Amino acid sequence: MKIYSYLDSGKAVLTSNLPTHTQVLGHKTAMLSHPHPKAFSKGIVSLIEDPDLRLQSGAAGKIMVQKNHSYSAFFEKLGSMLPTTNVNPKTGEPVLAKHYQIFDHSQTGLLGLISVVGIKALTHQKLNRLFHN
Known part of the structure; x- marks a missing residue:
């Protein structure tokens, strides 16, 4: 899955909260958003405005991929x-x-x-x- 490459970058990932993503991702490893333009844009704004959230999410995603999916x-x-x-x-x-x-x-x-x-x-x-x- 491409999502593992994105997570392995160490950058925060914004994705939909559809089962294809929630099977492997949680709120600690990615920003999960309803797949609607307004909800998705709120997720983008949240990541832009909160550098700690970006860093924590990016680091958690990278660790999860290296530990479980490398x-x-x-x-x-x-x-x-x-x-x-x-x-x-x-x-x-x-x-x-x-x-x-x-x-x-x-x-x-x-x-x-x-x-x-x-x-x-x-x-x-x-x-x-x-x-x-």
Whole structure:
């Protein structure tokens, strides 16, 4: 979702209070407004007039995204769902251990990696080669 990129910027985000946004956002992480022009304009004015609200909302949104919706968080969740004792039969290297780090933050990068390489072949060495080339 594009909203995660916006939140990750650390800037205050104004969005509608429709279920597509309220499923992942709250009043601490974004300015939620009724999707009507007058209500939306009030949200804009509130953010313009209250610099503390802008800073707090922007910071909270960034923290929420990095903690729950970043590639590091995704990979950690994925790794926790799979056994960490799985071993690559050719190298003996553990596969998907929790301590692996993802350095590529593009959505296409990780999704492409999973679909091309396959979950069982994701070793630390392959991840480093794929993400650092």
